Amino acid sequence: MVAMVLYAAIIVPVLCSLYMFHRRRCCKHPLLRDYPILGMLPTVLFNLWRLHDFFTEGLIKHGGSGDLKGPWFTNMNYFVTCDSRNVQHMLCKNFDNYVKGHDFREIFEPFGDGFIAADYETWKYIRTLLHSLMNQPRFKAFIDQTVQKKILTSLLPMFDHAQQLGRMVNLQDVFLRFTFDNICLTTVGHDPKCLSIDFPVVAVEKAFRMSDKSIFYRHTVPNSVWKLQKWLQIGQEKKMTEASKTIDEFIYSFITSKRKELRKCTKEEMKEVPLDLLSLWMTEEGGCEHNDKFIRDFAFNFIVAGRGSMASTLTWFFWLVIKHPLVEAKILEEIKDHFKTNEKKNDEYGHGFDDLKQSVSGEVLGMEEVKKLVYLHGALCEALRLFPPIPIERKQAVKVDILPSGHRVNGNTMIMFSLYAMGRCEETWGKDCLEFKPERWISEKGEIVKVASYKFIAFNAGPRSCLGKDLALLQMKMVAASMLWSYRFQMAEGHVASPSHSFGLSMKNGLKVRIMKRDL
Numbered sequence: 001m002v003a004m005v006l007y008a009a010i011i012v013p014v015l016c017s018l019y020m021f022h023r024r025r026c027c028k029h030p031l032l033r034d035y036p037i038l039g040m041l042p043t044v045l046f047n048l049w050r051l052h053d054f055f056t057e058g059l060i061k062h063g064g065s066g067d068l069k070g071p072w073f074t075n076m077n078y079f080v081t082c083d084s085r086n087v088q089h090m091l092c093k094n095f096d097n098y099v100k101g102h103d104f105r106e107i108f109e110p111f112g113d114g115f116i117a118a119d120y121e122t123w124k125y126i127r128t129l130l131h132s133l134m135n136q137p138r139f140k141a142f143i144d145q146t147v148q149k150k151i152l153t154s155l156l157p158m159f160d161h162a163q164q165l166g167r168m169v170n171l172q173d174v175f176l177r178f179t180f181d182n183i184c185l186t187t188v189g190h191d192p193k194c195l196s197i198d199f200p201v202v203a204v205e206k207a208f209r210m211s212d213k214s215i216f217y218r219h220t221v222p223n224s225v226w227k228l229q230k231w232l233q234i235g236q237e238k239k240m241t242e243a244s245k246t247i248d249e250f251i252y253s254f255i256t257s258k259r260k261e262l263r264k265c266t267k268e269e270m271k272e273v274p275l276d277l278l279s280l281w282m283t284e285e286g287g288c289e290h291n292d293k294f295i296r297d298f299a300f301n302f303i304v305a306g307r308g309s310m311a312s313t314l315t316w317f318f319w320l321v322i323k324h325p326l327v328e329a330k331i332l333e334e335i336k337d338h339f340k341t342n343e344k345k346n347d348e349y350g351h352g353f354d355d356l357k358q359s360v361s362g363e364v365l366g367m368e369e370v371k372k373l374v375y376l377h378g379a380l381c382e383a384l385r386l387f388p389p390i391p392i393e394r395k396q397a398v399k400v401d402i403l404p405s406g407h408r409v410n411g412n413t414m415i416m417f418s419l420y421a422m423g424r425c426e427e428t429w430g431k432d433c434l435e436f437k438p439e440r441w442i443s444e445k446g447e448i449v450k451v452a453s454y455k456f457i458a459f460n461a462g463p464r465s466c467l468g469k470d471l472a473l474l475q476m477k478m479v480a481a482s483m484l485w486s487y488r489f490q491m492a493e494g495h496v497a498s499p500s501h502s503f504g505l506s507m508k509n510g511l512k513v514r515i516m517k518r519d520l
Contacts, residue, residue: 031058031066031080039069039076052391052499055080056421064425065405068416074222075103078394078414082421084428085404088454090395090415091462101396103414107218110211110244112293114301126298127467133280134467142275144367146185147475151364151482154181154195159487161197163515168492170510171318173199175311178479180205183306187299188254189276207246212308214240216503251299255292258282277302306468308504309389310476315511316387317380317480320436322491322513327438328484331376335481338372339365363485370477377448378441380476384458385429386436391420391505393460419457420505428455489513 032040047054059066064083070076081087090098099119111117115126133139155178162169177195185191194202217236218226229237255278262282278299281290321328370376397413409415424433429440441449453461459469466472483489492512500508 031055031062031068034069037072039071039074041071041076048501050498051501052418052420052505055418056082056424059418059421060425063405065403065407070222076222078416079407079409080416080418081403081405081407082418082425083403083405084422084425084452084455086407087417087422087457087461088452089404090417091460091464092454094401095462095464097398097401098395098415099398100394101412101414103223103396104394106223108215110215110240110247111301111304112297114297116301116305123464127463129281130298131467133277134471136280139275139277139280140367140471143186143471143475147182147478148364148366150178150182150185150191150195151479154178154193155479156482156486158195158197159483159515163487163517166514168512168514170512171489172311172315172507172510175314175479176209176307177205179307179310179314180208180303182475183303186276186306187302188251188278189258190254203246204250207243207250208303208307210239210243211247211304212503214243216501219503247300248296251296252292254278255295255299305466306472308506310472312387312389312505312507313380313383314476314479315507316497316505317383317476318483318489318513319491319497319507319511320383320386321379321484322489324436327379327436330438331373331379331480331484334373334375335365335485338369339363339485364482365478367474367478370474370481373477373481374442374446374448375438376477376480377473378438380473380480381441381456382436382438385423385456386434387499387505388419388423388458389504391418391499393417393419393457417457422455422457484518486518488516488518490516 030040032043034040035042044051059080059082065079065081065086068078068080100117101119105111105117108117113122113126115123115130118126155174158174159169174195177199180194181191192202192204194200194205214236226237229235230241233241258278259282262279278295281295281298321331365373393416395415395417397409397411397415399411401409403409422428426433441451443449453459453465459466459472490513492514495509495512497511498508500506
């Protein structure tokens, strides 16, 4: 017995030393302190309350890149970077070597084979079709009309009601509801009416929020943990299963009904079908040949892409504008200089549209009008730079590569880009990179400054750049302009803005404000 204890006392330290030596060789550029057994996890957990800022500080300290190692015997090991040269190399110059990968598709299982999680030929095929559909003039006109009508029938009446009652409003919740209604109208042609004065609980919208939380949870634990929970149907995975069922029932019901409607349509009637993406997709040549699963994945991806990102951006934008009254004043002056009443709205929506306009306080600028609002555009880009809706992107290397920073990545290496840190790099944005300055986006001629996508990466870069970038910015400008023109917003006393622990960069505890009519 004594001999066994002595043997263990000698062998265990030797094995630990050998493993530590091996780990140090594998982790040549540690981003954080590496603890025995637990890896860098303790440091991450200790700074969880300010995780994005903490990683930004660490990346800047280590030259923009480093290794992040999880607990021993887990696969939670990443190469993390905010170096724009590396980003350009991986997303643009050597695009084919960096894919979403199998692990990504497992974690993002609800996305199926949609454009967010797909790779290779599947992704190329979907992107080609999506590019064709989104460039159709009638689809853009449909979005323009849909957003204007939603602002007038839901957003402004809700603010009027809250203002009259003197109620505090959570702007983040408002934007999540507004964008969900809007993206559902755009995608499946149905308004779930999440945004109304009574703030109803809508099952499918609640399911999408739960899906977001579940995907974030899968990022925080080893794969074996969440897979076991999924098999046992317990904890967060049970909630994920229930949410996915609700979402699938919602989307498949519209696929079924639209197929039935389209089968009855003549060629002439086909020209009059609704302009939502699902209808456009099915009426494209070969569109009806896609199976229901393919169309479901497309719809799910489009809803997720259009819902959370716009809501996140608008929330942080209004927080920044409330904190910077001079910026707000400049936006209002610009709107005043370019504002024109659009008499065509009555023709588009019928005679009832004028009555509707008189029943709410406020005006809505259309897409063509908000294109003139350069300063507002700059302010939104600043919000996106400082608070990108997706703060971290991940990729997987296919084979060995040497990055411009000099770091070597092996095949199957998991890579994380910190978009949050990239917006705070002095090398790209200057010593005032932490300041909210819309002027940095405006040239001396008063035109919008174009910044390379691999530096301003809120809409991704390279072949996977967001196809809906321009439409998204126009919609957000329409919402922001109509709200700022009609109301003043006062932040709740003692409100502290900080990012929540979620897949997207939402605001912890929301953005609670008091609403007041604006006198112009």
